[in-house]
Amino acid sequence: MSRDASELARRLARDAEAVCRHYLSRGKRAGRYWVVGDVHNAPGRSLFVRLQESPKGLAGKWTDAATGEHGDLLDIIRESLALRDFREVVEEARRFLKLPRSQPQFAPKPIRSVAPAGSQEAARRLFAISSPIKGTLAETYLQGRGIGQIHHGGSLRFHPRCYYRPDEHLPTETWPAMIGSVTDLEGRITGVHRTWLDPHGSDRVRLGKAPIDTPRRAMGDLLGNAVRFGVVDDVLAAGEGIETMLSLRYVLPTLPMTAALSANHLSAMLLPSGLRRLYIARDDDAAGDAGQAILAQRAEAVGIEVIPLSPRLGDFNEDLHIFGLEALRAALLLQLVPEDVVRFLHSPTVAAE
DSSP states (O other): OOHHHHHHHHHHHHTHHHHHHHHSTTOEEETTEEEESOTTOOSSSSEEEEOSOBTTBOTTOEEETTTOOEEOHHHHHHHHTTOOSHHHHHHHHHHHHTOOOOSSOOOOOOOOOOOOTTSHHHHHHHHHHSEEOTTSHHHHHHHHTTOSSOOOTTOEEEEEEEEEOSSTTSOOEEEEEEEEEEEOTTOOEEEEEEEEBOTTOOOTTTTTBOSSSOOEEEEEOOTTOEEEESOOSSEEEEESOHHHHHHHHHHOTTSOEEEOSSHHHHHHOOOOTTOOEEEEEOOSSHHHHHHHHHHHHHHHHTTOEEEEEOOSSSSHHHHHHHHOHHHHHHHHHTTSOHHHIIIIITSOOOOOO
């Protein structure tokens, strides 16, 4: 940032609340912060602007907890008014501060673009600001589902205050959440899946998910992509839910797996080159049957052997939770190809990530 632009930002920060009241008029003061939906002045509680300098940072600095984006009050002016030329941002700031027009004009200030809500970039930033799940509520939640060892390969993270908006007419809430990275065949993050959790721990009915209407949501580019556990070689197991596939990974920790997140997305999942055998872990319902049938047809059309894996109950996590690890192991022993029993079922235990 140029010296003049820095001075403008400092002057704006001296009266940060007035700046927020003018450019973020749909927000409100909450203690030492101005709280609003986003930099475009949407209603909500995702974005926090610091109004006073404190040990945590300077006045005028802001962070959007939903996307991970941050900046200063010049960024607020730019985004709230949809200005694209930095000279316009400068002149608007000087107008607000009742300063004379600048002569000469300021050099442009590099400003990172704000990721649109629900975009691939917003998904990448949310995953980046989340933490490893070890020792977190996400680990407790999965263990409460019977998954004693969590072989996720780095695909899961935890965010302690992930934003949840029930709908566009209600205020944003914050809940701890398990964050799963959705990736393409090259490993690029295209989206994330969020499972909001009960901060007070698991209960028998909700199994630790937050008491909200939709405790699971995905964002980003999902079609054809999936949450991936392990690196695919020639054999892969695919299914719908994260908990379902982690239950199988508990028994088969070295078998690469993917969670497509729904039956429709399972049917559309892109298949890696070099794959010769595909296990499809079906959910025992009509949607699961349809998703399995479409994916199987697509795989067989390109010469991939398809083998269904069927649970005793609704899905493999339910089997694990009700019947236990050894019962699930025995059931899979009867469904795997013999060479894969030797290769994966009897492989040495892999430490959980």
